[in-house]
Amino acid sequence: RWFMLSSVRRLAKMAAEEGPVAKIIREKLQARFESSHISVACESHLHNVPRGAEMHFLVQVVSEAFEGKTVLQRHRLVNECLAQELREGVHALRIDAVPTSKWTGEAPIESPKCLGGSKR
Amino acid sequence: SMLRVLPRVASLAGRSILRHHSAAPAALSDELRKKIDGMVAAAPVVVFMKGTQKEPACGFSKNVKLVLDFHDVSFNDHNVLVDAELREGIKAYSEWPTIPQVYVKGEFVGGCDIMIQMHKDGELSDLFDKHEIPNKFGDCKKKE
Numbered sequence: 001r002w003f004m005l006s007s008v009r010r011l012a013k014m015a016a017e018e019g020p021v022a023k024i025i026r027e028k029l030q031a032r033f034e035s036s037h038i039s040v041a042c043e044s045h046l047h048n049v050p051r052g053a054e055m056h057f058l059v060q061v062v063s064e065a066f067e068g069k070t071v072l073q074r075h076r077l078v079n080e081c082l083a084q085e086l087r088e089g090v091h092a093l094r095i096d097a098v099p100t101s102k103w104t105g106e107a108p109i110e111s112p113k114c115l116g117g118s119k120r
Numbered sequence: 121s122m123l124r125v126l127p128r129v130a131s132l133a134g135r136s137i138l139r140h141h142s143a144a145p146a147a148l149s150d151e152l153r154k155k156i157d158g159m160v161a162a163a164p165v166v167v168f169m170k171g172t173q174k175e176p177a178c179g180f181s182k183n184v185k186l187v188l189d190f191h192d193v194s195f196n197d198h199n200v201l202v203d204a205e206l207r208e209g210i211k212a213y214s215e216w217p218t219i220p221q222v223y224v225k226g227e228f229v230g231g232c233d234i235m236i237q238m239h240k241d242g243e244l245s246d247l248f249d250k251h252e253i254p255n256k257f258g259d260c261k262k263k264e
Contacts, residue, residue, distance in 0.1 A: 071234050079217055086217035092180065093218055095233055109236065112179030117170060118201050 018042075021054035025085060032081040033063035036100060039108075047092075047114045056092040060108050066099040074099075148212040152205060156213045160223040164253045165195035168210045169220040173197040180232040181220040187235050191244060192256035225251045 018026070019042060026040045043056040059078065066074045074097035079086065086093065096108040160166050165188065171177030173185050173195070188195055200207035200219055207219065214221050214228045222229045224247060229235070238244045245258035254262040 071237055072228075072230050075230065075234060076215075083217070091218065094180075112183045112232075114179050115171070115177055115182060117178050 019052070019054045021085060021090065022057070025057060025059065025082060025090075028081055028085075029059060029061050029078070032077075033061050033065050035061050035063045037062040037103065043092075043094075043111055046111065048116050048119050055090055056094075056111075057090055058094040058096075058108060058111060060096040060098070062098045062100055062103045064100050066097050067101060069099075071097070147208040152209045153213060156206075156210060159196070159198060160226050163194075163196040164225055164251065165193055166198070166223040167195050167220055168198045168200055168206070168223075170199070170201050172199050177201055178219070180218075183232050184220045184222060184235050187239050187244070190239070190256070191248065191258075192262070193248060193253060224248075224253070 018040070022040050022042050026038060029035060029038050029040070037060070039058075039060045041058045042054050043058055044053045045051075047056050049055055061078065065077065069077070075095050078095050078097055079093070082090070082093065094108070094111055167173070167181075167184055167188070169176060169178070169181035169184065171181055176182035176185055177199075185197075198206065198210075200210065210219070210221060211217055216228065216231065218231055220231055222231070222235055229247070230238075235244070238247065245255055248255035249258040249260045252260055254260050
């Protein structure tokens with residue numbers, strides 16, 4: 001029972017602490033979009049990958065830069081900003097790119113359950 | 121600056137001579153490009169995914185399949201987990217870094233987030249209607 005409790009606590013801690021990749025992602029997004037609100041969450045602990053892997057992210061960015069752009073255009077802007085991370089190790093990127101005028105403070109939709117991926 | 125606009129214009133246009141300036145030219149030989157051209161032209165809706173539509177291997181890919189099922193839209197699927205060359209090639213082809221990827225009438229639409237957002241905003245039915253793809257909630261219906 002102790003082991004299970006400590007695992008749960010460890011997972012929660014991992015989700016809460018910001019790793020080096022998450023930090024770089026946050027900094028790049030802030031610099032590029034001068035955002036009024038950014039949230040960066042690593043979701044690798046929800047997936048079939050080694051502990052501490054920073055491979056799956058959920059980013060929410062609110063910015064004037066997204067005004068008047070289609071959802072695809074907004075996502076391409078975010079992809080371009082994080083192109084290096086996407087080449088180097090990040091292999092899933094959920095994006096919520098909100099123009100400032102549409103921002104309601106709503107959290108992004110929860111990510112779907114991992115089904116195992118390439119290790120199935 | 122112009123240098124940043126050019127790749128974006130190319131990706132919006134879909135096909136362009138500017139494409140050879142894309143980020144990962146090594147992943148996309150002419151042969152593979154032609155093969156993917158054929159794949160995206162083979163059906164009105166084509167999805168590059170992890171796993172198959174019968175057995176998705178990834179939550180994001182499964183969500184795309186569920187959205188399309190919900191709209192009663194059939195699609196061709198291509199499993200990138202069994203084809204490493206396609207897995208990297210489609211990312212270069214679409215200039216899109218992740219899987220799943222959805223094409224409608226040969227045009228890149230987006231991944232899981234975009235499909236779900238468009239579905240919520242009612243834009244998917246509009247998109248299918250625009251391309252005359254029979255769908256459950258739009259004006260374009262399956263012929264009996």
